[in-house]
Amino acid sequence: MKSISRNIRKVSMATVGAGLLVGLTAATALAADPNGADTIKEDPTKAVNYSWTLICAFLVFFMQAGFALVEAGLARTKNTVNILSKNFMDFCIGGLAFFAFGFGLMFGGSALAPGLEIGNPIVGLSGFFLTGDAYDVGTNELWIFQMVFAATAATIVSGAMGERTKITSYMAYSFLISAIIYPIYGHWAWGGGWLATLPFGVGAKDFAGSGVVHAVGGLVALVGAWMVGPRLGKFGPDGKPRIIPGHNLAYVVLGTFILFFGWFGFNPGSTLAATDLRISVIATNTFLAGVTGAVVTMYYSLMRTGKADIGLACNGALAGLVAITAPCAYVAPWASVVIGALSSFVLLGSLWFVENMLKVDDPVGAVSVHGANGLFGLLCVGIFADGTYGGVSGLIAGNVDQLIAQLISMAAVTVWALGAGYAIFALIKATMGLRVSREEEITGLDITEHGVNAYPPDEVVVADGVPVSTPVGSARGVALV
Amino acid sequence: MKSISRNIRKVSMATVGAGLLVGLTAATALAADPNGADTIKEDPTKAVNYSWTLICAFLVFFMQAGFALVEAGLARTKNTVNILSKNFMDFCIGGLAFFAFGFGLMFGGSALAPGLEIGNPIVGLSGFFLTGDAYDVGTNELWIFQMVFAATAATIVSGAMGERTKITSYMAYSFLISAIIYPIYGHWAWGGGWLATLPFGVGAKDFAGSGVVHAVGGLVALVGAWMVGPRLGKFGPDGKPRIIPGHNLAYVVLGTFILFFGWFGFNPGSTLAATDLRISVIATNTFLAGVTGAVVTMYYSLMRTGKADIGLACNGALAGLVAITAPCAYVAPWASVVIGALSSFVLLGSLWFVENMLKVDDPVGAVSVHGANGLFGLLCVGIFADGTYGGVSGLIAGNVDQLIAQLISMAAVTVWALGAGYAIFALIKATMGLRVSREEEITGLDITEHGVNAYPPDEVVVADGVPVSTPVGSARGVALV
C-alpha cells in the first residue's frame, strides 16, 4: 500500500502524458468552479438536480449495508465477521482506488464536467485525484454518484467468494476492480467510449447499470468463485452439491429490504436530474420488476416443494431489480412486470447451471442474481424499449437495430469481465494467495483472520471474583494500541 | 392465483364499462405525457415536487423493513422466518394487486392525473394497470407514492395474526386488502369520494392517513386476529391472558427507529409538493408527537412497575406517530405534544381492552397502535386544527362542524374495515383455511411452512471428514431447482 501511495502522483502524471499521445476527445474545456456560485447562476435548475442526484447517491451508498447483511446471513456463524469485514472494507478501499484511478479512467474524455477533457474511446485519461479542474462542484457531483456505483460492483463479489477467501487478498482485489476493471467497461458504456456510439439503434444503452455494475460484478464473481474453488464439503464425492445453510435469515430479509430501498436511488437517480420527470416512471418500473421477481419465485418454490422459501424469494426480488436496471427508463410499467417475471426464471436456471454444470460454489447466488440477470437486463433494452424516452426502441416497437447494439454490449462485458477478472485473480493468487488453509476454513475465518467471534458469550473468565472476559478475541481493538 | 391473473384484463374492461353506466366524475381529460418533457415545460416546479414526493415515497417504502423487524422481534424464534416472509411478500403481492386493481378503484374519477377520469363518489373506475393515458409521469408519480401507502396498510395485519396464520392464506389476504379494501375507503377519503365532500367543515380530512392507512390496517387486523383465534396457551383456563415474549428486542428497537425514520416520508411527503413549505411544520409535528408518545409511555411503565419497558415505549412512539398522521398539517407544535401524550393513553387503554375484554390475541399490539390511534388521529383533526392551513378549523378554533365530518369518517372506516375485513377472512377461511394445525403451531411455522430455521447452527452433519450441513432445511433454495 505504501509504495502504491507514494507513486500515485507520478503515475497519474505519466498517464495523463500518455493520454495526450493516444488521442484527445473533448474539444472545449469547462471552467472549474469549486465554489458553485457561478454554476448555479448560469443554471438555477442545478439546485434541484444536485439535490436529487446526491440524495440518490446516498441511498445507493446504503446498499452496502444491504449487501453486508444478505451475505452475512447466508454465511455460517464462524465466517460472519469475515464477510462483514469484506463488505465494509471493499467500499473503503474501492473508494480510494476510484478516487485515485478509476474515475479518471472511466470519465476522462467524456467532457461531462470540468477536468474530464482527456481520453479516447477505449480509456479515460483525466480527472485523477479530483485535482486541477476536476476540483469543481459538477465534477464532484458526478464523482460521488459514480463512486457509489463502483462500490456496488465491487461488493457483489464478496459473497460469491465467501467463507474461504483471505481478507488481505480480497482487499487487494477491491482495489483492482475499482481502479481498473469496473472503470474500463464503464468508460465504454458511460464515459464516452465505443459502446455508446455503436452504429446500431442509438448505440448500446444501459440506463442504470445492469451491465456496467451488475454484469461486471457478477461475472468477476464467477471467475473468483471458480478460481478460489468450492468450500470444503460443498460437493460430495459424487460431485453433487450439498446445501450449506447460512446462519441468519433475518439478516437476509433485512438486507434485501435495504437493497430494494437503495435501488430507488440507483435507478431513478441515474437521470442525474429531477428536471427529467421520467424519474416517476423509473421508480414505478423498478418497484414492479422487483416485486414480480419475488412473487414468481415464491410461488415457484411453493409449487415445487410445498415450502415458502424466503431466501430464494429475496433473490427473486433482487433478480428483478437487476434485470430492470438497464431498461428501467425505456419501458412501460406492464413491461416491467414481464421483465420481473422472466428474471425469476433466469435466476433459477442460472442457479442450477452454475452449481450443477459449472460446479462453481457461489454461496449467495451472486453470479445468477447479478451476472445472469445483468446480461438479461441489457437484452431487455433491445426487446422492451417502447420509444417514449431517449429515442430508444426495441423489438416491441418494431426495431431490431437496438437489439444488435445490446448483444454487442453483452459480448463486450462478458469478455472483459471474465478476462480481466481472471487476470487480477491470477495475479493475486500468484503473489498473495487467494484461499485460507484447510484448517483455517474448518475453524472459521472469524477466529483465524480476525481473532474474534461475531457473537462472544457474555462471560467465561472470572477475575477478582467478577466475570470479565472471554478467552478468545476482542470486539474492539483497544488492547492492541 | 392463476385464474385471477388470466381474468384480470377481462375484469378491468368490464369494470370500466360498468363505470360508464354508474356515472362519470371528471370533466376534462389531461393529456398523457410518458416522457415528462411537456409536463416540466408547463410547470418547472414539478422538478422539486417530483423529487420531494419520490424520495418521501422511498422512505415510506423502507418502513416495510421496520414492520418486519418489529414483528419478528415480538415473535418467538420458531416463527421468525414466517413473520419475515409475510412482511416481505405482502408488499410484493400487494404491489401487484394495487397495480392491477387497487389504484384504479381508489383514484379513478379523481382526475388528479391523466388516465384517472372515470369514477363516481363510491368507487374509482380508471387507471388500472397504468395503461392508456395512465402511462404518464404524473400518474406514475402518484402511483408510487400511493403504492407504498397501500403496502403499509397491508403489512399492519401480519403481526396481529402472527405465529398461527398459514402463509398461503396470508398471501391471498395481501392481494385482497390491496386490491379492494384499502382502495375503496381510500377513494372515499382521497380519491374524490363522498367523505371529502361532506357538508361539514371542509369535508372529512385525513392528511396523511391515520384513517386511510392505519385505522383500515388496524381494524382489519382486529377482525383477522379474532377470526384466526388466539395462539395456543395465550389465555389460561380462567381466560386470563398470559405473556408470550418475543425473541429479540434489538429487532424491535431497530424496527421502531426505521418506522420513525420512514414516517418523515409518510407525513411531510403527503403534501406531494415541496413548494408547500408547511412540510417543515409537519416534520416538527411528526417528531414531537412520536417522542411524546414514547416518553409518556416509558414513564408510565416506570411508575407502574418500576421497570423501563422499552417494547411498550416503542409502541408508544408508534402510537404518537399514528395519531399525528391525520392532523399533522393542521395543528401547531404544542398541539402535537398534547396529541402524542394522549395517544399513549389511547394505546394503553386499547391494549387492555383488546386483550382482557375482547379476548383477542394481538401479539404485537397492532390493533391498539394502528386501529385505536388511527381513529383517534381522525378525531384530533376535529379538535386541534387551528385554521392556519387548508382552511381546516377544529374545536380549539371555535369550530364544531369539522368534528362532525371527522366523526362520520371514523364511523365509515370502522364499518367498512370491519365488514370488508370479515368478508375476506371468511372467504379465505372457507376456501383455503386460515390457521395452521395445532401440531404445526407447537413445532413452529418456520419448519412446517418454510422448511428452515431462522438461525441454523453451523454444523451438524459431517461428510468426507468435513462438517457441512444441518439436517433441516436450507437458507436458500438452490437445491430445489
Added chain:
Amino acid sequence: MKSISRNIRKVSMATVGAGLLVGLTAATALAADPNGADTIKEDPTKAVNYSWTLICAFLVFFMQAGFALVEAGLARTKNTVNILSKNFMDFCIGGLAFFAFGFGLMFGGSALAPGLEIGNPIVGLSGFFLTGDAYDVGTNELWIFQMVFAATAATIVSGAMGERTKITSYMAYSFLISAIIYPIYGHWAWGGGWLATLPFGVGAKDFAGSGVVHAVGGLVALVGAWMVGPRLGKFGPDGKPRIIPGHNLAYVVLGTFILFFGWFGFNPGSTLAATDLRISVIATNTFLAGVTGAVVTMYYSLMRTGKADIGLACNGALAGLVAITAPCAYVAPWASVVIGALSSFVLLGSLWFVENMLKVDDPVGAVSVHGANGLFGLLCVGIFADGTYGGVSGLIAGNVDQLIAQLISMAAVTVWALGAGYAIFALIKATMGLRVSREEEITGLDITEHGVNAYPPDEVVVADGVPVSTPVGSARGVALV
C-alpha cells in the same frame, strides 16, 4: 419530571423577561408565516432548500439507529436492552428538552428565522416551545434540522457510560444536555454568539459540528465515564485494562453503515440550502475522510497484530467522519484524505491515553471517536481550509489567523463541556445516583432495570400441555396495564 413540566411555561416567560434586561441582539423582527404561502412567494428557491434540508435532517435522525446498534453490539448480552433503551429514550427526552428550552437558548438572538429575535452573545432568549412568531415554516425548518443534531450530541454519551449507569439517571442527563449544555456552546458557535465573531480569520468556524456536536458529546462522555467509574473488572489489580468484548459484531458493522449513511445528511445538509452547490464537494469530502480513516486503521491493526480488527476499523471510519465534519465545506478532496488518515492516529492515540493514562472505561471508544476527533476537526479548519468557500483560509493558504480562532473555539468547548458536564453529573449523582449496585451490574441491567432479556428463549413454562412462556420478563408491556 412532573414538576418540571408544570413549571415550563413560567420558566420560559421568566427567561424571556431576563433576556430583555440582559440585552437584545436582533434588530428587525421577521413576520411569522405558519402556512408558508408568503414565504414561497417571496423566494421560490425555498422549495428546493426546504426539501434538501428536511431530507438531510431525516438522514441525521436515522443516525440514532446507528448509534443504538454500535453501542448495543459493543455491550454484553446482559446489558443490551438497557443500552438500546438509552439510545431510544435520549432522543425522545432530548427532543422535548430542545423544544422547550434548548432551541431558544441556542438560536435566540440569531434572527435566523421569525421568533428568534431576542438574545445576547452568551445565550439565546427566544423561540421557546416554538410558540408566538416561532410558529413559522422557516423557524420549524431550522428547528427540525437542529433538533436532530442536538439528539446526536446527546446519544454519544450513552455508550461511554454503558453497562453500569442507571436508566432513570441517564434519562435525566438526556434532558439536561439537550436543554442546556449543547445549546449554550451551540449558541456561541452557530446562534449568533461570541465565537462566530472572534476577530481572527472570519471568526471560529465549525461547518457541521465537529465541535458543536461531537466534541461536546465526546467530552461530556469523558466526564460521565469518569464519574460513573469503570465497569467491574475492567481494570485488574495492577491497574491494567482488560478487554470486555461486546456481544454482536454484526450490529457494530450495520450501525456503522447507518451512521456513515446519515453523515451524508449531517455534513452536506449543513448548508441548509441546495442552491449552494458546494454540497457536492462536501459529500465527496465526507466520503473520502470516512473511508480513509477506516483503511488506515484496518491496515494498522493488520500490521500490528496480524488480525483484521473490524470493530476498530469501524471506529476508524467514524473518526474520519467526525474529523471532517467541521472542515468539510472548506477543504479540497485531497485534504479530506489527509484528514481521514490523521484522524486514525488521533483515534488510536486517544484510545490508548483514555484507557491507560486516564484509567477511564469507555466501552465503545466514544471519547476518542467524538471527543478527540471533534477537537481535531476544529483544528483542521485552521490548517486545511483553502479559501475557495466562505472566505475561510487556513495554514495551507498561508493564513495563521483562522487557526487562532479555531484554537480559541477548541479551548472554549473543552472548558464548557467538561465543566458543565461535571456540574450535571454531580447534580444527578447527588440526587438520583448515577450507578447501579454491584449486584445489579453483575446480573446485568436488562433484568434489573427492565425486567426482560434481550433474547428470550422460546419456551420454558408449560401450561395446559402447551409451552407458553418464559419465567422472566416480557418483550412488551401489555400485562402491566
